[in-house]
Amino acid sequence: MLHADKEILKPWCVFIIDDSPEDRSEIHRMLLSGSERRLTFVEAGTGAAGIKAVLGAVPPPDCVVLDYNLPDMDAHEVLAALIGSDGMPVCPVVVVTGVARREDGRRVLRAGAQNYIGKDWAGAQALTRALETACEGWAMARELRQGRDALRLVADRETFRRVFGDAVRGLTDEHVIQQTASDLLGAHLQASRVMSLEVAGEEHVVVGPSYVSDVNRMAGIYRLEDYGPKLLATLRSGENVVVTDIRGDGGYSESDKSAYAQMEIAANLGIPVLKSGKLVAVLGVHQNVPRMWTSEEIAIAKEIAERTWAAVEHARADAKVVASRVQLSQIVAIMPSFSAVLKGPEHIFELANQSFYDLVQHGSEILGKTCLEALPELATQPFPDLLDKVYLTGEKFEAAGMSVFLRRGPLEVQTEIFVDFVYLPLRGADGQVSGIFCHGVDRTAEVRAAQSLSMRERALRSLADNTPDLLMRFDRQLRHVFVNSVVEKITGRKVEELLGKSNREMDMPAYPCDQWDAAINHVFEHGSHSSLDFEWATPNAGVRYYSSRLVPEFNDDGGVESVLCVTHDVTRRRAFEQQLADQARRKDEFLATLAHELRNPLAPIRTGLQVLKLAPDLAVVTQILPVMERQLGQMVRLIDDLLDVSRINSGKIVLRLERLSLQEVVASALEASRPLIEAAGHSLRVDLPADLVWLEADPTRLSQVLNNLLSNSAKYTRTGGQIHLAATLLGKEVHIAVADNGAGIPEDMLSSVFDMFTQIKRTLDRAEGGLGLGLSLVKTLVQLHGGTVRADSPGIDQGSKFTVTLPTATRPDGQPACEASSPTSTVSNGRRILVVDDNVDAAETMVMLLELSGHEARSAYGGQQALDVALSFRPDLVFLDIGLPDMNGYEVARRLLADPATASTKLVALTGWGTEDDIRKSKVSGFHAHLTKPVEHEAVEALLVSLLPTRRA
Incomplete structure (x- = not known):
């Protein structure tokens, strides 16, 4: 035996197809005697009957013994009918024949038989072995065929999966995805219809895209209850619905079968899709004829249903994302x-x-x-x-x-x-x-802008905090909304203490509060500025005076939103205004004094002229002329002081510095002031260093300083007083002090005694004249020399002391010998002289003086007249005033020098203008000399000698 295991020894059903009853019985007998199995037999006498019985048997027989020649068909035809879809007969087949030809055996084996045996040599054992060999071969071939089919199914399934994945991948439209899946699955299963149904709500399903082949397409919305409660429960449980033949299925009513028949559905696959335990979709696969659904077909349908629904969900999600992206892009764009x-x-x-x-x-x-x-x-x-x-x-x-x-x-x-x-x-x-x-x-x-604003705010805050003015801003409740740091200096309070509070809340006294409230409210009510002046006791600087200006700050609506207050410390201004008032008062006093001082010398001069008219004899003239000359000299000195002040104020005074000794300067000053000192009966004491003290100074101006100080002491000391001039050398400075025991200086005047126009009220029995210019000149001239001057006095009637401090100079290596100047000759050789002045009296008196001196003189009172007279008179020298009515003296000089007839005439400017600039202008204009009115007769004669040394032929 080939096998002795349980599988081979199981009972077999043998189907014998033979038209001979005797042969069927013989085969029956031989198999029973030759086999250890328990056998059952089924018989058929024709090929058609055998085919029908074998194909209808469930399960099919374990083996068929087929006669080669049958009355209705041969073995080849029977084998062809028994071949299944897999290419093999539905069960093993052994062909027996009365004529065992080799060629016939090969033919039936090629036709599908598993073995072939002749009746003439078939014994019990041979037939049994042939039967068992056929069954074993068929089983092995079937197993091999199933293995190949399984591999093919796997390959087909993987191919289908790949094709499906490639087809669906990249699809974004859910309907296209469903249609593609239905088409692919329908073609793969060779189904009549494949369609997707989506559950809508709790009661309906919606038919989606579908595949159809030889049947009508279904569309629309169907009720879930149409599935029937049993079928619906199956789907909702997640189980597949598999129906091979609806018409033969007892689970369907006749009405259901009729409905399915109308929809051309004979076999049906229902694949449920559940999400979170809930039925969401059904994949339906229909066949219009009964069909045995294989497990492979059911599995692939299940997989495609799941993948399709996942793709649909993904597409829907992507569509939402795309829609949101589109919406986002539209939103982004706008x-x-x-x-x-x-x-x-x-x-x-x-x-x-x-x-x-x-x-x-x-x-x-x-x-x-x-x-x-x-x-x-x-x-x-x-x-x-x-x-x-x-x-x-x-x-x-x-x-x-x-x-x-x-x-x-x-x-x-x-x-x-x-x-x-x-x-x-x-x-x-x-x-x-x-x-x-x-x-x-x-x-x-x-x-x-914020940075700029912040910078501006910082700059404004810095500006506000560094301005000397107090800045405040008030709201309508009179509260401080801004205050700069100056408030701390004025009130002693921090800025933070004032912010948000009114003056009253800061405990300001009632009266100034009332003033401030009224001023602020005025600005709010009228929209115009207001002002306020007040005094305030500061913590560290005492009482100070302030002036405030309050201005409105408008909002966009034109209303007053706040009031800005700028408060300026006017203490110094008030003091300066007081000084200006004092200066104005002193100037008024000065003008009154000037009028008085000018009238004093004018009175004796005018009286002298009247005396000369009444008694013009020589004795009277000799007596009155010195008086008139002395008074005229006093007027000249007054005018010179005024001119010096003018030069100093305009910065036009020029020092002519030279190396000289202090002793020389003192001697010159004493010579000038001694007559006044002696006339007042004062005693004068002079103490100078034994050695010469050298200075770098203008001898005239420094002598003027000491002369003014000595003259002041002489004027403001009672008759018989004491005056002391002393010089002390201290290091590189010399201190020159002029002291007296005269009227003294009040303490409150010591700081202003050197101011211009300052005069100290005197209580002396005799009044001394003065314009209040002398000490101002002293201070300025000393400062121009690089020195200082100080006034000291214990008080009224206790004398005074003025100390001048000057830097010293080094001793010169050698002093040049001073040649004695020969006296100016006053001998005249009689020159032709033209006097030009629009002041007729001045011109005529000058002509008279020149004629008395032996000169031939003429006069002219205007520029053009001067040119005419000069052309006919041909003068040697012309005294020419600068300020003429028709043309100025500079123009007259230019024309005289340009005319060959008068080009050699000497020109002398005789004018009241005597500044350094005036002298420069006259020199540039061609003048040979410059004299300032009034002029001494000796100076005129000396000039004539220097300019016209010889007589013209």
Whole structure:
């Protein structure tokens, strides 16, 4: 035996197809005797009967013994009918024949038989072995065929899966996905219809895209209850509905069968799709004829149903994302603020609006580039890390006024801008972060404005805190809303103490509070400025005087919003105004004194002239002329003092410095002042250093200083007083003091005694004249010499002391010998002289004086007249006034020098203008000399001798 195991020894059913009853019985007998198995037999006498019985048997017989020749067909035809879909007979077949030809055996084996045996040599054992060999061969072939079929099914399934995946991949429309899946599955299963049904609500299903072949397409909405409660429960439980033949299935009513027949459904697969335990869709596979559904077909249908629904859900989610992206892009495009969408962990620009392009100064070329590819300057800034963090954590990031540096402009200059922005994570259909939405506002202008405003505020605060004025701002409740730091110096209170409080809340006394409230309310009510002057006791500077100006500050509606008060410390101004008032008063006193001082010498001069008229004899003339000359000299000195003051005030005084000894200066001053001292009966004491003290000084001006001091002492000391001049050498300075025991100086006058026009009221029995210019000249001249002067006095009637301090000079190496000047000759040789002056009296008296001196003199009173007289008179010298009515003296001089007839005439300016500038102008205009009125006769004669030494022929 080939096998002795349980599988071989199981009972067999043997089907004998033979037209001979005897042969059937013989085969029956031989098998029973030759086999150890328990056998059962089924018989048929024709091929058709055998075919029907074998194909209808469930299960089929274990083996068929087939006669080669049958009355209705041969073995080849029977074998062809028994071949199944897999290419093999439904059971093993052994062909027996009365004529065992080899060729016939090969033919039946090729036709599908497993063995072949002749009746003439078939014994019990041979037939049994042939039967068992056939069964074993068929089983092995069937197993091999099933293995090949399984491999083919796997290959087909994988191929189908790949085709399905390739076809569905990339599809974004749910209807296209469903149609594609239905078409592919329908073709693969060779079904009549494949369709997707989606559950809508609790009661209906909606037929989606479907595949049909030789049947009608179904569409529309169907009720769930049409499935029947049993079928619906099966689907909702997640079990597949598998029906091979609806017409033969007792589970369907006749009405159901009729309905299915109308829909051309004979066999049906219902594949449920559940999500979270709920039925959401059904994949229906229909066949218009009964069909045995294999497990492979059911499995592939189940897989396709699940994959299709997953793809549909994904497409719907993607569609939502796309719709949201489209909506987002539309929103981004119209948003006034800058916006951009970056996708993926690489942060690739997907969308951006014009505002974003304007911000980064790039166009749409940045789309498709990563953030750092588009904007490489961000690599060293925090933004890439912030994007990574938002993408990884899914948490938004927002910032206000954040600084960012971008390359902008044609030169790509790195520019700082300021932005408010937010990074929002964007999520895909799977809920995972897929991108980032960047949205923000460019705040650069506002930040710059705020920075500028802050700078201006700091500058204004600095200006306000560094201005000497007190600045305050009041609201309508009279409260301080702004105060600068000057308030601390004035009130001793901190700025913070005043803010938000009114003056009354700061415990200001009632009276000034009333003043302030009235002034502030006036501005609020009338919208015009107001002013307020007040005094205040400061913590450290005593009582100070202030002047306030209050002005309205208007709002956009034109109403007064606040009142600004600027308070200025006018203490110094008040003092200066008082000084100006004092100076004006002193000037008035000076003018009165000047009139008095001028009248004093004029009175004896005028009286002298009257005396000369009444008694013109020589004795009277001899007596009265010295008086008139002395009084005239007094007037000249007054005028000289005034001229000196004018020169000093205009800065035109020039020192003629030279090396000289103090002793020389003192001697000159004593010579000038001694007559006044002796006339008053004063005693004079002079103490000078034994050695010469050398100075770098103007001898005339320094002598004038000491002369003024000595003359003051002589004038303001009672008759018989004492005057002391002493010089002391201290280091590189010499101190020259002039002291007296005279009227003294009040203490309150010591600080102003050197001011111009200052006069000290005297209580002496005799009044001494004076314009109050002397000490002012002293101070200025001493300062011009690099020295100082100080006044000291114990008080009224206790004398005074003036001390002049001057720098000393080094001793000169040698003193040049001073040649004695020969006296000026007054002998006249009689010159022709023309006097030109619009003051007729001055011109005529000068002519008379010149004629008395032996000269031939003429006069003219205007410029043109002077030119005419000069042409006919041909003078040797012309005394020419500068201020003439028709043309000035400079023009007359120019014409005289330009005319050959008068080109050699000497020209002397005789004018009341005697400043250094006046002398320079006359020299430039061609004048040979310059004399200032009034002029001494001796000076005139000396000038004539120097300019006209010889008589003209």
